[in-house]
Amino acid sequence: xxxxxxxxxxxxxxxxxxxxxxxxxxxxxxxxxxxxxxxxxxxxxxxxxxxxxxxxxxxxxxxxxxxxxxxxxxxxxxxxxxxxxxxxxxxxxxxxxxxxxxxxxxxxxxxxxxxxxxxxxxxxxxxxxxxxxxxxxxxxxxxxxxxxxxxxxxxxxxxxxxxxxxxxxxxxxxxxxxxxxxxxxxxxxxxxxxxxxxxxxxxxxxxxxxxxxxxxxxxxxxxxxxxxxxxxxxxxxxxxxxxxxxxxxxxxxxxxxxxxxxxxxxxxxxxxxxxxxxxxxxxxxxxxxxxxxxxxxxxxxxxxxxxxxxxxxxxxxxxxxxxxxxxxxxxxxxxxxxxxxxxxxxxxxxxxxxxxxxxxxxxxxxx
Amino acid sequence: xxxxxxxxxxxxxxxxxxxxxxxxxxxxxxxxxxxxxxxxxxxxxxxxxxxxxxxxxxxxxxxxxxxxxxxxxxxxxxxxxxxxxxxxxxxxxxxxxxxxxxxxxxxxxxxxxxxxxxxxxxxxxxxxxxxxxxxxxxxxxxxxxxxxxxxxxxxxxxxxxxxxxxxxxxxxxxxxxxxxxxxxxxxxxxxxxxxxxxxxxxxxxxxxxxxxxxxxxxxxxxxxxxxxxxxxxxxxxxxxxxxxxxxxxxxxxxxxxxxxxxxxxxxxxxx
Numbered sequence: 001x002x003x004x005x006x007x008x009x010x011x012x013x014x015x016x017x018x019x020x021x022x023x024x025x026x027x028x029x030x031x032x033x034x035x036x037x038x039x040x041x042x043x044x045x046x047x048x049x050x051x052x053x054x055x056x057x058x059x060x061x062x063x064x065x066x067x068x069x070x071x072x073x074x075x076x077x078x079x080x081x082x083x084x085x086x087x088x089x090x091x092x093x094x095x096x097x098x099x100x101x102x103x104x105x106x107x108x109x110x111x112x113x114x115x116x117x118x119x120x121x122x123x124x125x126x127x128x129x130x131x132x133x134x135x136x137x138x139x140x141x142x143x144x145x146x147x148x149x150x151x152x153x154x155x156x157x158x159x160x161x162x163x164x165x166x167x168x169x170x171x172x173x174x175x176x177x178x179x180x181x182x183x184x185x186x187x188x189x190x191x192x193x194x195x196x197x198x199x200x201x202x203x204x205x206x207x208x209x210x211x212x213x214x215x216x217x218x219x220x221x222x223x224x225x226x227x228x229x230x231x232x233x234x235x236x237x238x239x240x241x242x243x244x245x246x247x248x249x250x251x252x253x254x255x256x257x258x259x260x261x262x263x264x265x266x267x268x269x270x271x272x273x274x275x276x277x278x279x280x281x282x283x284x285x286x287x288x289x290x291x292x293x294x295x296x297x298x299x300x301x302x303x304x305x306x307x308x309x310x311x312x313x314x315x316x317x318x319x320x321x322x323x324x325x326x327x328x329x330x331x332x333x334x335x336x337x338x339x340x341x342x343x344x345x346x347x348x349x350x351x352x353x354x355x356x357x358x359x360x361x362x363x364x365x366x367x
Numbered sequence: 368x369x370x371x372x373x374x375x376x377x378x379x380x381x382x383x384x385x386x387x388x389x390x391x392x393x394x395x396x397x398x399x400x401x402x403x404x405x406x407x408x409x410x411x412x413x414x415x416x417x418x419x420x421x422x423x424x425x426x427x428x429x430x431x432x433x434x435x436x437x438x439x440x441x442x443x444x445x446x447x448x449x450x451x452x453x454x455x456x457x458x459x460x461x462x463x464x465x466x467x468x469x470x471x472x473x474x475x476x477x478x479x480x481x482x483x484x485x486x487x488x489x490x491x492x493x494x495x496x497x498x499x500x501x502x503x504x505x506x507x508x509x510x511x512x513x514x515x516x517x518x519x520x521x522x523x524x525x526x527x528x529x530x531x532x533x534x535x536x537x538x539x540x541x542x543x544x545x546x547x548x549x550x551x552x553x554x555x556x557x558x559x560x561x562x563x564x565x566x567x568x569x570x571x572x573x574x575x576x577x578x579x580x581x582x583x584x585x586x587x588x589x590x591x592x593x594x595x596x597x598x599x600x601x602x603x604x605x606x607x608x609x610x611x612x613x614x615x616x617x618x619x620x621x622x623x624x625x626x627x628x629x630x631x632x633x634x635x636x637x638x
Contacts, residue, residue, distance in 0.1 A: 063543055083546040084555075096544035100562045109558075110548035161549065 009074075010165050010197040011037040011060060016069030018055050018221075029055040031221040032069070037165075037199060037214070042191050044200045046208040047218035048244070053201045056218075057167050060199065061090050073164060084113070089158035090167040093174070095150045097142040103153050104129070104138040110161035128156040131190065148179045155187075159194060168200045172207065184211055205245045209233060217241045234292070237278035237366050242290045249296070249333045251307075253289045255282070255364070265289055265362060268329045271306045275362040288365045293336035295361035298323060298346075298353050305354025309333055311347055323347065325355065401621070408614035415611055425615040435616065438600035445511065445596060446579040449518030450526075453579075454572040456519070457526035458564070465534040466542075483521040491521060492588035499589060509591045517589045518579040525578050526571035533567025566634045573631045577624055 018030040030052045037043045045053040058064045059071060062083035071079045078086055089110065097106050107128050111121045129135040132152040137145055142153065151171060158166055168187075172180045188211055191198050202208055208215050209229045216226045217240070224238045236242035242250070253265040256272055265275040265287070275289055302308050313324035316339075323335045335355060347353060380386060408426070412419030429435050460480055464473070483491060499513045541563070545555040583598045590599065597620070601613055 061547055063546075083543070084549045084551055088547075090544070090547045092540050092544060094538065094540055096538065096540040098541060098544070098559060109545070109550075113545075113549040113551075113554060157548070 008039050009036045009072075010039045010041070011199065012070075012072040012075075013037075013056070013060075014070040014072060016056075016059065016066045016071060018052075018059060018064060019067045028221050030059070030066075033221070033223050034069075035216055035223050035226060037197060039197055040195050042188070042198045042200065042211060042213045044202060044208045044212040044215045045218055046202055046205060046215050046244075048203055051218040052221040053203075053218050054169055055221075057090075057169055057199065057201050060165065061088060061167050062086050087161075087163055088165040088167055089161060089163040090169065091154050091158045091171045093170045095154040095171075095174075097150055097153055097157070099142055102139050102141055103134060103145065106142060106153055107156045107160050109157065114161060124160055128160045131159070131193070132156045132186075148175060148183070151175065151183060152186075155190065159190065159196065162194075163196065165197045165199055168198060170201055170203070172202075173204075180207075187211060209245070217244060219244070234360075235276055235278075235363050236290060237281070237363075239288065239365050239367050242363075242365065247293055247334060247336075248290045249293060251289050251291065251327075251331060251333075252286060253362075253364075254286055255284050263364070265364065267306055268327065268331070269307050273306050273357055273362050274359065275364050276360065277364050278366045281364055281366045288367060290363050290365060291333075291357055291361055293322065293334040294320075295358045296333075296335045297356045297358070298335050298337065299356050300351075300353060302352065302354035304356070306357045307333065307355040309353065309355065311349055311351045311353055314345065314347070314349060321345075325353065404614050405618050405621070407611050408618045410611045410614075413610050415609055415614060425611040426619075428610075429612050429615045429619075432612070434595075434600060435597070438595045438597045441511070441594065442580055442596040442598070445514050445518055446576050448511075448515040449522050449579045450572050450576045452515070452519035453522035453575045454526045454530075454568060457523050457530050457571055457575075458568055460523070460527055461530040461534050461564075461567075462560075465531060480527055481524045484524045488521070488584045492585045495520075495585065496588040503591075511594065513589055513591075514586060514594060514596075517585050518582060521582070521585060522575035522579050526575040529570040529574065530564065530567045533564055533570075537563055569634055570631050573627050577627055580620075580623075 013033055013035045016030055016033045017028070020027045020029055033052075033056065045056060047053045055064060059066055062078070062081060062085075066079055069079075070077050073086070073088070098109065101109070104125050108121045108125045111124055116124075125138075126135070129138050132155055134149065134152050134156065137149060142150060145153070151174075154171070171187075172183050175183060184207060187198070187200075200208075200211065209232075212229055214226060215229055215232050216223045217232060217238075218224065219240045225232060225236065225241045227235075232241065233245055236245065236248070239250075242248045251267060253267050253275070256264040256266050263275050263277050264272045266272050267289075277283075281287070298311075299305050307327055309325035309327040311323055312326050315322040315324070318339070320336050320338050323337065325333045325335065327333050333355065407415050407418070409421050409423070410417075410419055411422035411424065464476060464480075478485075495513075495517050499517075503509055503513075537560075541559055542555050545559045546552070550558060581598060582596075583602060586596050586599050587602070590596070595603065597616065601616060604613060
């Protein structure tokens with residue numbers, strides 16, 4: 001799936017496990033995780049709380065040490081190094097700015113600890129202040145600036161020593177929606193300008209989709225799928241991934257033999273459609289397939305449609321409308337259609353409708 | 368009903384009948400004796416109960432009394448040394464009990480550190496008297512170190528409490544952030560933990576200083592002849608003639624304590 005390409009990898013997590021406690025209170029936070037993060041990549045660890053994403057980040061930072069496995073930074077094993085000996089920096093969820101120092105002193109702290117000459121520290125701090133647009137506030141104390149400004153200072157402080165990898169632990173979760181959207185764009189800009197590898201932890205799927213080059217979806221201490229946002233969204237390989245990201249329809253289908261035009265699955269309606277297979281799924285028998293609500297269309301011509309069902313509920317959302325249907329085998333199915341300017345609702349509750357499924361819209365799950 | 372509409376506020380103790388008179392009675396009981404004491408320190412006569420006009424004479428007398436100066440100097444030396452030792456030990460104990468993971472017997476450790484607060488002072492005093500007597504016989508040394516050691520011992524919990532409170536209130540992530548930014552454990556302590564802990568250390572030191580300055584029981588048992596501190600000197604004087612000189616010394620003591628407590632309060636509020 002994710003070929004190990006040691007040379008261009010900034011971080012390589014190799015069979016890493018982390019167990020807290022022992023005996024009855026034993027908690028497996030990470031279960032044999034292997035993943036590679038490429039240079040200059042915006043890499044996101046996405047998952048619900050308690051999935052192990054923050055533990056993985058803390059292992060890279062060095063605040064925790066793995067129970068098993070290796071953490072490689074540009075090919076060198078750093079598993080045994082203390083945090084202060086690792087060329088990685090962290091933006092903490094709570095920012096953790098030093099309250100007894102000014103903005104400029106906070107930003108310069110890392111360089112000072114590295115023993116850089118004063119002139120170089122001052123120069124870098126000025127550059128960083130400019131980068132995060134905080135030059136005017138450099139002499140303020142950290143309790144005299146707003147939450148969004150503290151966020152910028154925390155970023156500048158972590159970027160100033162020019163780490164090989166920047167770790168971000170849900171840094172936007174304390175901001176309000178508007179500020180969060182601004183900071184999402186700002187973070188992308190900073191990553192482009194500095195060329196530093198970002199490892200970003202979040203539980204917000206939208207944040208992950210909009211910002212990342214690669215997303216690793218985690219649950220129960222395991223990485224379930226790694227891929228580009230589009231891959232993860234369009235081709236979820238796992239039931240959890242499909243459920244966690246966006247809305248989706250689950251159907252049971254039977255794998256038909258592979259033809260020239262790829263794999264075909266036989267839907268409960270008896271119709272066969274083309275489907276994408278996960279890399280390590282089964283190749284025959286009954287499987288679960290997923291179809292995104294916006295990849296399906298309603299039609300009044302039932303004979304050609306892949307599925308047929310009864311329209312039960314219409315939910316109007318402004319930009320689009322969600323049609324809740326019940327298929328013949330009682331499975332619920334949602335179709336999302338963009339609203340048209342004519343303002344007419346084309347269907348009524350109780351209508352018997354056909355559902356057309358777009359090309360490449362059916363994804364087979366691994367389970 | 369109209370009443371309820373007019374006062375929708377919750378129950379308040381302040382509005383109960385008799386609240387203010389009770390409060391005033393309590394304050395009178397606490398402070399009236401002190402006010403009398405301060406007042407009579409300015410008495411022109413030799414009595415501590417009959418007012419004969421205003422004068423500074425007892426302050427002058429106290430200032431010129433060599434015994435008082437001697438005892439005051441000793442008190443300050445003992446308090447300063449004991450405070451330094453107690454605050455250092457309390458800071459280390461504070462770090463050890465808040466910056467490590469939970470360990471077996473942690474509660475026992477807290478109990479041991481706070482032991483002087485719970486064991487009756489007289490028990491500690493007798494124990495120290497016997498213990499130091501053995502050492503005195505063995506070494507022949509009879510200097511101030513015994514007093515300093517005894518004071519340091521009972522000052523530790525007083526210094527420990529504000530320091531620990533401060534450490535517990537401190538965000539541990541700050542220390543992680545320092546380590547993340549290449550600060551070694553020692554540099555993290557010096558550049559982040561210590562500056563943030565400083566108000567707690569000062570508060571602890573000041574508490575320890577006041578407690579040491581004030582001590583009678585343990586000092587009385589541990590001191591050798593000619594090692595009077597100000598409180599034990601005053602106690603000795605009370606057995607002979609009581610003049611407003613005692614009031615004058617007490618008033619100065621009170622003033623010093625009030626100033627220290629005020630500094631303590633402001634430091635804590637700022638932190």
